Amino acid sequence: MSETRKRAQKAGHGADTIYWDPAKKSFVGAVSLGHGPNGKRRRPKVYGKTKTEVRQKIRDLKKEVQTGVKAPANYTVADAVNDWLERGLKGRDEKGTIGKNRSMANKHLIPFIGKAKLKELSADDVDDWLDDRAEFLATRSLRDLLAILRRSIAHAQRRDKAARNVALLVTAPEGRPGRPSKALNLEEAKAVLIAARPSRLYAYLVLSLLSGVRTEEARPLTWDHVFLETKDGIPPHVAVWRSVRKHGETKTRKSRRTIALPKQVVDVLEEHMRWQKQERASRGMEWSPTGRVFTTRSGEPLDAANVRRDFKAIVKKAGLKPEWTPRELRHSFVSLLSDHGIPLERIALLVGHSSQATTEAVYRKQLRPVITQGAEAMDDIFAEDQEGEDAEGQEEGDAVA
Secondary structure: OOOOOOOOOOOOOOOOEEEEEOOOOEEEEEOOOOEOOOOOEOOOEEEEOOHHHHHHHHHHHHHHHHHOOOOOOOOEHHHHHHHHHHHOOOOOOHHHHHHHHHHHHHHHOHHHHOOOEHHHOOHHHHHHHHHHHOOOOEHHHHHHHHHHHHHHHHHHHHOOOOOOOHHHHOOOOOOEOOOOOOOOOHHHHHHHHHHHOOOOOHHHHHHHHHHOOOHHHHOOOEHHHEEOOOEOOEOOEEEEOOOOOHHHOOOOHHHOEEEEOOHHHHHHHHHHHHHHHHHHHHOOOOOOOOOEOOEOOOOOEOOHHHHHHHHHHHHHHOOOOOOOOOOHHHHHHHHHHHHOOOOHHHHHHHOOOOOOHHHHHHHHOOOOOOEOHHHHHHHHHOHHHHHHHHHHHHHHHHHHO
16 A cells, blocks of 8 residues: 655644745745734744744744844844943943943954854853953953943843843853962062152152052042141141042042051152142143142143053162052052051051941041051151161262262
8 A cells, every 4th residue: 555645734824834935945934923003914934944943933033022022133242232332331431431341342252252143142152252261361350251241231131132131141260360469568669669759650659659549549639638737636638538430439438538648748749739839830820729639741630541651660660570550559558567567457447448437427527537557657667768868868968068
């Protein structure tokens, strides 16, 4: 008996259909999605080389309809990242937050997975990308990269351009060990200050090293927050209430603090103020008591690039490797105090790491409780060096006489 081939069953009315189209040389899937607002039947078509591929596209299409998200077919990972950088970070610092994220994305994200269609991106794709970058980046940088991708896809989801966020299914791998922060020892610190003496960055470095002020707190510092004379029993001090962060806020509320200044810092800042007044007068510019303490030659605020560039040259002149960064002056401040026997809790108070309910209460009344331990210790630490310079100056004066 010869077998007769069963005839394919005809799809029922309104059911999905898959058939071969000789003209297009591909399988076609016709999907029934009910009726539109105009009463016409909605029956879009998808195409594929195999029936399996067409069935998957039909499932994806129905899922988009159920979730209300219709991801654009050609919307790429690069499109999502750039949209987030342009529209998702409004109000953020262009040179800070946006600049950092854009730089990381342009170097380590877009060149590697930027061309991938966002709707086709899988968790495995993200894992493979991060594993590749782990050979070149530290763990912290890998976490930052993954955060950029997660936020970019989340931004696309809010605009109905992505159905799900596959980056949430991935954990950043361990990367290369990051360069640990270092601290200058006393001899290295003295060498840096000597090398910086002719530089306009000298006062900036003296304040950072001898008071523990963050670089982001020193750059926006204004003269009305610097008090160089003893008044009503309160010694010379600096009020660290602002930074270059958004809205001028310090890193945390705990970072707001008022710190007594070592005598050497007071002397240097007094000299810096006289020099700044003369420089402004010679250029026909008016000096302002509320103006920035540290500026460029044209009177503009310093940015991080200015400080890094000049500091690198100073460190090289001091005979040290140029790998040191300005933020390590703060680490050096902590290390020098620790070596001098200052208790850890006092150091934490000086650098703004400790909860200070009393300080917060007094701050609201605009009174300034001055933390003196750091200034006293720094005067002791650098006293011998200052006495040596004074003695050399006296010998030179005797020789001239």
